[in-house]
Amino acid sequence: MKESFSYWMLIPLFILLFTQGAWIFNDASKRGHNKWLWGLFGLLNVPSNLIVYLIVTRAVPKSGPCQDCGKKVRNDYRYCPHCGVSNSNFGKNK
Numbered sequence: 316m317k318e319s320f321s322y323w324m325l326i327p328l329f330i331l332l333f334t335q336g337a338w339i340f341n342d343a344s345k346r347g348h349n350k351w352l353w354g355l356f357g358l359l360n361v362p363s364n365l366i367v368y369l370i371v372t373r374a375v376p377k378s379g380p381c382q383d384c385g386k387k388v389r390n391d392y393r394y395c396p397h398c399g400v401s402n403s404n405f406g407k408n409k
């Protein structure tokens with residue numbers, strides 16, 4: 316039984332983890348999420364963390380500042396929940 320065989324098997328796994336982490340980092344950066352947190356998260360497990368990332372980032376709508384009060388308002392809200400002004404980012408979810 317060769318001990319070194321199992322270590323060689325880990326190399327593609329590390330490459331996969333690193334690729335996944337780098338992709339998530341880049342995607343999170345583009346989408347305005349916490350890239351360091353998500354990038355690190357992507358390095359921990361493959362492929363379940365990628366699935367979790369995709370679900371969270373695709374299911375949770377983006378948000379932008381309200382044009383009137385400046386507080387963060389989800390883009391699927393027609394009106395600002397803080398001040399009631401119509402949301403200028405409404406519909407810009409993708």
Ligand SMILES: [Zn+2]
Binds near residue numbers: 396
């Ligand atoms: Zn507002």
